Amino acid sequence: MGRPQRRVVAKQTRLKEADEIRLLEAWIDAGKPLPGTKPPPPSESSAAADDDARANARKIIAKAAAGEYSEYGACTRFDELPLSQKTKDALRKARYTEMSEIQRAALPHALCGRDVLGAAKTGSGKTLAFVIPVIEKLYRERWGPEDGVGCIILSPTNDLAGQIWDVFRKVGKFHSFSGGAIVKRTGIKEEKERINSLNIIVCTPGRLVQHFDETPNFDCSNLQMLVLDEADQMLHRDFQFQVDAIISQIPKVRQTLLFSATQTKSIKDLARVSLKNPEYVSVHEQASTATPDNLEQCAMIVPLEQKLNMLWSFIKRHLKSKILVFLSSVKQVKFVYEIFKKLRPGVPLKCMHGRMKYEVQQAIVAEFNESTSVLFSTDIFARGLDIGNVDWVVQVDCPESIALYIHRVGRTARYNRKGKSLIFLCPEEERMLEKLKATESKIPIRSRKPKVEKLEQISQNIAAVLVKFPNLQQLGKRAFVTYLKSVYLQRDKEVFDLSRFSAESFAAYASSLGLPVTPKIRFVSHKKNVSKKDMEDTDVKQMQKNRKVIEINPQVNREMLADDGPDDDILKPKMPNADANIYDGIEDVLYPKMPSRDTNTESEKFEELAIRPSKKKKLKINMHRPLGTRVKYDDEGNAIDPLASLAEEVGSDDVIHKDKISQRYAEMLREMQEDDKEDKAQHKKSLHEKKLQKKMKLKRKRQEETDDVSEDSGSESDRGRNTASKGKKKYFNNSDEDDNGTKDGDLLAQQEALALKLLGQMHG
Numbered sequence: 215m216g217r218p219q220r221r222v223v224a225k226q227t228r229l230k231e232a233d234e235i236r237l238l239e240a241w242i243d244a245g246k247p248l249p250g251t252k253p254p255p256p257s258e259s260s261a262a263a264d265d266d267a268r269a270n271a272r273k274i275i276a277k278a279a280a281g282e283y284s285e286y287g288a289c290t291r292f293d294e295l296p297l298s299q300k301t302k303d304a305l306r307k308a309r310y311t312e313m314s315e316i317q318r319a320a321l322p323h324a325l326c327g328r329d330v331l332g333a334a335k336t337g338s339g340k341t342l343a344f345v346i347p348v349i350e351k352l353y354r355e356r357w358g359p360e361d362g363v364g365c366i367i368l369s370p371t372n373d374l375a376g377q378i379w380d381v382f383r384k385v386g387k388f389h390s391f392s393g394g395a396i397v398k399r400t401g402i403k404e405e406k407e408r409i410n411s412l413n414i415i416v417c418t419p420g421r422l423v424q425h426f427d428e429t430p431n432f433d434c435s436n437l438q439m440l441v442l443d444e445a446d447q448m449l450h451r452d453f454q455f456q457v458d459a460i461i462s463q464i465p466k467v468r469q470t471l472l473f474s475a476t477q478t479k480s481i482k483d484l485a486r487v488s489l490k491n492p493e494y495v496s497v498h499e500q501a502s503t504a505t506p507d508n509l510e511q512c513a514m515i516v517p518l519e520q521k522l523n524m525l526w527s528f529i530k531r532h533l534k535s536k537i538l539v540f541l542s543s544v545k546q547v548k549f550v551y552e553i554f555k556k557l558r559p560g561v562p563l564k565c566m567h568g569r570m571k572y573e574v575q576q577a578i579v580a581e582f583n584e585s586t587s588v589l590f591s592t593d594i595f596a597r598g599l600d601i602g603n604v605d606w607v608v609q610v611d612c613p614e615s616i617a618l619y620i621h622r623v624g625r626t627a628r629y630n631r632k633g634k635s636l637i638f639l640c641p642e643e644e645r646m647l648e649k650l651k652a653t654e655s656k657i658p659i660r661s662r663k664p665k666v667e668k669l670e671q672i673s674q675n676i677a678a679v680l681v682k683f684p685n686l687q688q689l690g691k692r693a694f695v696t697y698l699k700s701v702y703l704q705r706d707k708e709v710f711d712l713s714r715f716s717a718e719s720f721a722a723y724a725s726s727l728g729l730p731v732t733p734k735i736r737f738v739s740h741k742k743n744v745s746k747k748d749m750e751d752t753d754v755k756q757m758q759k760n761r762k763v764i765e766i767n768p769q770v771n772r773e774m775l776a777d778d779g780p781d782d783d784i785l786k787p788k789m790p791n792a793d794a795n796i797y798d799g800i801e802d803v804l805y806p807k808m809p810s811r812d813t814n815t816e817s818e819k820f821e822e823l824a825i826r827p828s829k830k831k832k833l834k835i836n837m838h839r840p841l842g843t844r845v846k847y848d849d850e851g852n853a854i855d856p857l858a859s860l861a862e863e864v865g866s867d868d869v870i871h872k873d874k875i876s877q878r879y880a881e882m883l884r885e886m887q888e889d890d891k892e893d894k895a896q897h898k899k900s901l902h903e904k905k906l907q908k909k910m911k912l913k914r915k916r917q918e919e920t921d922d923v924s925e926d927s928g929s930e931s932d933r934g935r936n937t938a939s940k941g942k943k944k945y946f947n948n949s950d951e952d953d954n955g956t957k958d959g960d961l962l963a964q965q966e967a968l969a970l971k972l973l974g975q976m977h978g
């Protein structure tokens with residue numbers, strides 16, 4: 215095709231588009247629903263469900279062209295809406311024909327430029343309810359690269375931003391907008407060069423603020439629309455600073471759309487985004503449940519120390535299911551994943567958390583999407599992510615709120631599919647079950663009793679794995695501490711109260727993680743009957759013997775917990791930290807990149823854990839450390855794990871014989887008891903020495919006083935002798951007594967030396 219001819223075609227296209235836009239604008243204006251109205255139920259709507267869609271759409275368009283505009287507020291299908299042909303074609307291609315309830319209710323209002331506050335159950339199609347109006351708005355405005363940023367969509371995590379951008383790519387397939395999810399892929403430098411040419415930006419608030427701060431000429435002065443997905447979370451205090459900063463940088467005159475399954479109704483929060491006469495579209499408000507209708511939910515009361523046994527037994531009984539498991543911290547996810555992988559349940563295992571590279575996360579999501587497997591995840595996966603055919607959502611750790619519960623279980627039973635969920639709650643967290651069952655929560659959850667006879671006990675196997683892989687023992691300790699910390703930091707003290715847990719339940723929990731001793735918990739102290747010794751590393755069995763009550767150490771506040779090292783992920787518990795993904799990049803529509811298959815990154819990272827220097831600088835020697843936990847060093851000065859020697863003894867088989875583990879534990883206990891006896895004897899001896907010293911001191915003092923009296927009344931010779939003896943540190947002025955004095959002095963010196971030696975041993 216020659217150049218002039220191409221120009222003609224382009225001109226014709228432009229004219230056609232201009233005509234279409236004129237028509238659409240007239241249609242939108244004339245047929246818009248009244249403010250505050252909801253669409254009638256589908257059966258009463260203008261379009262009969264069995265109508266031929268294309269014929270119907272043609273009829274509507276013909277009507278609009280003839281100046282008779284149909285009211286589109288009651289439509290049930292996408293092609294009955296005043297949408298551009300390009301959008302309609304893309305929707306059809308993606309097999310989106312019938313609208314979901316939220317789409318039917320929100321799209322007519324959003325298309326005519328109103329602000330929308332949309333709420334609908336998880337998996338009900340909220341993404342399309344904002345993607346379509348964005349594309350249509352920019353199309354009708356004839357937006358081009360030279361117009362800059364036309365719309366910003368904020369999402370709490372990079373993964374969700376990537377997923378939303380995928381929907382934009384699908385629906386905007388035949389349009390020519392530029393845009394992308396600003397997620398950690400390319401460097402910030404590359405982003406800075408291109409960001410001003412993007413029409414649609416999907417990103418986390420933190421990343422956008424970074425561009426406002428650092429990218430020269432980053433300009434959003436033309437912005438037409440702002441969308442907040444997971445709006446309640448976006449307006450939560452964790453994102454408050456960033457969202458407020460963004461709002462202060464964008465035009466006040468704009469259209470704003472807010473969507474979430476658990477929508478905020480706080481006037482204060484909504485005022486921050488300055489909505490103008492918003493349409494509150496809450497399609498499931500009158501529904502009897504807040505969760506999807508096809509979701510079967512149950513809860514089990516499981517003691518802390520039985521959770522892993524329960525999870526293992528559950529997985530073993532559902533080997534053909536796709537299971538998503540939620541745990542409360544990165545450490546727990548890593549630990550459970552690594553341990554279960556070594557124990558080989560017979561189903562592929564995966565793990566996902568915010569510390570992974572974005573590409574790795576993407577690869578894992580893609581794999582999980584396609585295969586039957588078990589995915590262990592933090593709450594980074596709790597909101598918004600759309601994975602097909604998840605059979606089970608298992609919440610091993612209690613969610614921080616009802617809202618988070620709803621989002622977690624919402625990863626299954628999506629868009630009319632069926633799904634099941636199970637939550638383990640410790641007896642100490644039973645209040646959560648009451649809250650879930652409360653009428654106002656609208657969660658149809660059943661309590662189920664655990665089948666104890668079917669429970670596989672795996673703590674011995676875990677202990678064996680820890681013996682063989684000493685790095686995992688360190689990880690286990692951290693998993694233990696971060697779990698307790700996560701409970702400690704929760705705000706809802708009705709549910710999360712560490713003081714309800716007994717010291718022996720901590721010990722049993724540590725034991726269930728295969729740990730031979732209970733790791734030190736800095737933020738917990740013990741009541742009077744518990745000695746300081748028990749706050750340090752304590753032998754599990756010993757603790758189980760003596761029932762002790764724990765209490766939260768009032769000296770420890772949140773700030774003190776904040777310096778727990780670089781890999782402590784509990785400072786903001788249960789909130790996926792979007793800004794952990796600060797090294798983002800642009801994923802462009804024109805250059806779709808294949809997700810990296812490099813799933814080894816995590817294990818590499820895991821290997822690093824062991825050699826990463828701790829931030830806790832001071833090396834404290836724990837006098838009360840039980841036997842068998844002393845740090846030994848190899849020839850090169852590297853610390854050897856206490857049980858590593860056992861690993862060498864037992865060889866390289868995958869699972870070490872249980873007898874050997876029990877034998878080692880028994881040995882450790884015996885050694886500890888012997889050590890304890892020795893300690894006691896030494897302690898008794900040192901007390902005796904001290905008493906003796908005190909006695910001697912008193913005796914000396916009395917003697918000196920006597921001397922002073924005799925000095926005052928004594929002869930010259932006596933005085934001289936006395937002075938001489940004082941110079942030699944002899945305290946007796948009688949020559950007969952001099953011999954005795956020497957003997958006593960020697961004894962004293964010996965005793966002093968012994969006491970010093972003992973003190974030295976105690977502190978050494």
Ligand SMILES: Nc1ncnc2c1ncn2[C@@H]1O[C@H](COP(=O)(O)OP(=O)(O)OP(=O)(O)O)[C@@H](O)[C@H]1O
Pocket residue numbers: 309310311312313314317334335336337338339340341342474475597598599600624628629
């Ligand atoms: N009209 C439709 N027809 C068919 N499938 C649809 C339709 N709308 C959405 N879906 C599909 O439903 C699934 C869930 O949609 P989406 O992720 O938008 O739900 P959501 O309401 O945003 O959920 P969440 O609250 O968990 O974020 C997606 O796989 C999407 O492709």
